[in-house]
Amino acid sequence: MKVEIVSKMxxxxxxRVEVNFKIDHDGESTPSRxxxxxxxxxxxxxEKDLIxxxxxxxxxxxxxxxxxxxxxxxxxxxxxxxxxxxLVRNKLAEKKQKAAKAKKKK
Numbered sequence: 001m002k003v004e005i006v007s008k009m010x011x012x013x014x015x016r017v018e019v020n021f022k023i024d025h026d027g028e029s030t031p032s033r034x035x036x037x038x039x040x041x042x043x044x045x046x047e048k049d050l051i052x053x054x055x056x057x058x059x060x061x062x063x064x065x066x067x068x069x070x071x072x073x074x075x076x077x078x079x080x081x082x083x084x085x086x087l088v089r090n091k092l093a094e095k096k097q098k099a100a101k102a103k104k105k106k
Contacts, residue, residue, distance in 0.1 A: 001023060001024070001025045001028065001031055001035065001039065002023065002024045002025075003021060003022075003023050003036075003039040003040065003043055004021065004022045004023075004024070005019055005020075005021050005043055005044075006020040006021060006022055006066075007019070007020045008020075008044075014077065014081050015072060015073050015074060015077040015081075016070045016071060016072045016073065016077060016078075016081070017044065017046070017070070017071045018068070018069075018070050019040065019044065019068070019069050019070070019071065020066070020067070020068055021036075021040065021066070021067055021068075021069065022064060022065070022066050022067075023036065023039070023064065023065045023066075023067070024063065024064050025063055025064070025065065026063035027063065028063070030056075030058045030065055031065065033053045033056070033089065033090060034091075036053050036056065036067065036069070037051045037053060037069075037090070040053075040069055040071065041071075044071050046071045049075070049092070050071060050072045050073070050074070050075060050078060051069055051070070051071045051072075051090070052069060052070045052071075052072070052078060052082055052086055052087070052090045052092065053067060053068075053069045053089075053090060054067075054068045054069060054070060054086060055067050055068045070082075075092070078092055079092070079093065084096070
């Protein structure tokens with residue numbers, strides 16, 4: 001698996017680095033978010049736990065995946081600015097349980 005950073009932009013207002021990336025994975029399955037976070041952490045020299053992979057799209061039959069990720073400088077910034085479902089997908093937060101609905105009497 002080879003990671004290429006297509007574009008990189010530092011967003012000081014939101015305390016993060018925004019990255020568009022391309023991964024070549026010929027003969028392998030589409031990499032998991034965790035594998036992508038590990039590869040990006042090495043390329044960006046940042047902590048794996050502070051990277052949020054927002055989007056990944058694999059190309060059919062080609063063996064490459066393009067995506068978008070955000071690397072935060074602190075966990076507080078990630079939790080403040082990211083949507084909850086992305087934090088859950090990237091294992092930075094736990095899923096909130098919904099309260100059980102009361103049954104109506106007929």
